[in-house]
Amino acid sequence: MWIYEKKLQYPVKVSKCDPRMARYLLEQYGGADGELSAALRYLNQRYAIPDKVIGLLTDIGTEEFAHLEMIATMIYKLTKDANVEQLEAAGLGANYAGHDHAFIYRDPEGFPWTAAYIQAKGDPIADLYEDIAAEEKARATYQWLIDMTDDVDLQDGLKFLREREIIHSMRFKEAVEILKADREHKKVY
Amino acid sequence: MADNEVREDLADSGKAEGTVNPEERARGDEIYRRELMELQKVDFALVELNLYLDTHPADMQAVQQYNQLAQRRLQMCAAFELKYGPLMHFGHSYTRYPWQWIETPWPWQV
Amino acid sequence: MYDAQWREWRPYVSHCDPCPPVRVKRYIVPPNQYIPYQPMNLPQFSLDEALFRGTLWPALYSPYPSRRSPKGVTVNG
Numbered sequence: 001m002w003i004y005e006k007k008l009q010y011p012v013k014v015s016k017c018d019p020r021m022a023r024y025l026l027e028q029y030g031g032a033d034g035e036l037s038a039a040l041r042y043l044n045q046r047y048a049i050p051d052k053v054i055g056l057l058t059d060i061g062t063e064e065f066a067h068l069e070m071i072a073t074m075i076y077k078l079t080k081d082a083n084v085e086q087l088e089a090a091g092l093g094a095n096y097a098g099h100d101h102a103f104i105y106r107d108p109e110g111f112p113w114t115a116a117y118i119q120a121k122g123d124p125i126a127d128l129y130e131d132i133a134a135e136e137k138a139r140a141t142y143q144w145l146i147d148m149t150d151d152v153d154l155q156d157g158l159k160f161l162r163e164r165e166i167i168h169s170m171r172f173k174e175a176v177e178i179l180k181a182d183r184e185h186k187k188v189y
Numbered sequence: 190m191a192d193n194e195v196r197e198d199l200a201d202s203g204k205a206e207g208t209v210n211p212e213e214r215a216r217g218d219e220i221y222r223r224e225l226m227e228l229q230k231v232d233f234a235l236v237e238l239n240l241y242l243d244t245h246p247a248d249m250q251a252v253q254q255y256n257q258l259a260q261r262r263l264q265m266c267a268a269f270e271l272k273y274g275p276l277m278h279f280g281h282s283y284t285r286y287p288w289q290w291i292e293t294p295w296p297w298q299v
Numbered sequence: 300m301y302d303a304q305w306r307e308w309r310p311y312v313s314h315c316d317p318c319p320p321v322r323v324k325r326y327i328v329p330p331n332q333y334i335p336y337q338p339m340n341l342p343q344f345s346l347d348e349a350l351f352r353g354t355l356w357p358a359l360y361s362p363y364p365s366r367r368s369p370k371g372v373t374v375n376g
Binding site: 156169 | 351360367
Binding site for chain 2: 346347356
């Protein structure tokens with residue numbers, strides 16, 4: 001069961017109307033290494049992984065939904081009051097034609113989100129390395145997004161999200177160590 | 190608009206005595222955002238400690254810090270909700286009359 | 300102090316490259332890469348600061364300055 005909290009994890013501020021950035025932010029909304037993929041990847045892996053790391057996957061998977069909401073908030077604020085001309089100039093003309101100001105789970109180039117982004121091999125080590133790689137790729141995406149805007153308020157939110165990827169990667173590495181170390185417990189001398 | 194009218198009617202008639210908090214209308218303003226941020230600070234530390242404890246379950250000091258902050262969070266939430274309405278649904282927060290959950294602003298609108 | 304997180308490399312430059320060559324490229328290696336397992340009792344940021352850093356622990360903090368300066372000039376690296 002999940003409970004919704006009527007607040008963001010981090011105060012999101014955007015100080016200029018910039019639908020161009022909104023389009024690029026879709027990478028983290030409906031992209032391969034985005035927050036939706038991350039949340040679903042970790043929560044789904046829980047069913048075929050040793051009990052010791054299920055708590056971590058549950059908690060990081062849940063935090064990813066809070067990050068998805070932050071990205072959605074950024075996109076919302078960047079496009080809410082943009083007119084058709086502004087959206088079209090930002091490359092969101094096709095989006096407007098099909099969806100007005102609604103956004104959907106797809107990447108900046110329009111590729112719809114796909115379940116193929118979610119990996120679950122069923123091998124704990126392989127899956128955790130997948131997760132570590134996903135976190136590092138998402139960290140890199142945030143770097144390139146931070147590079148693309150001069151809005152310091154938007155940068156601030158993106159920097160928070162980038163740092164979270166570093167922490168998640170750290171925890172997944174520790175999860176690998178936990179699974180590696182388990183053999184010591186079984187040794188009986 | 191219609192919502193506000195209804196609420197004022199109720200307040201006038203005394204039917205909703207004690208249910209209309211004038212400060213409620215301030216949701217979304219600067220004081221609201223500042224108080225929300227105080228809660229976000231504590232909640233963030235709790236998220237960090239939670240993930241840390243997932244891989245360090247035997248760190249007694251971190252467990253203590255987690256429990257202390259959890260307690261502080263409860264108090265802060267209660268005070269915040271009294272002023273601005275429920276933070277959670279499904280019975281995890283109290284509500285005044287009329288049902289407050291559906292009131293704006295939602296997090297992305299603030 | 301945090302500059303220590305950056306690494307440099309010098310890509311091969313050909314006479315046939317059409318764009319002015321970038322002689323030095325940079326990439327960042329965040330501190331989590333050097334911590335195999337987080338030790339207990341690491342110093343913490345204050346709660347006021349932790350939220351804005353995105354972590355509770357200075358040892359895991361990695362700043363990332365935008366390569367786009369406020370003037371809109373892209374700084375290469």
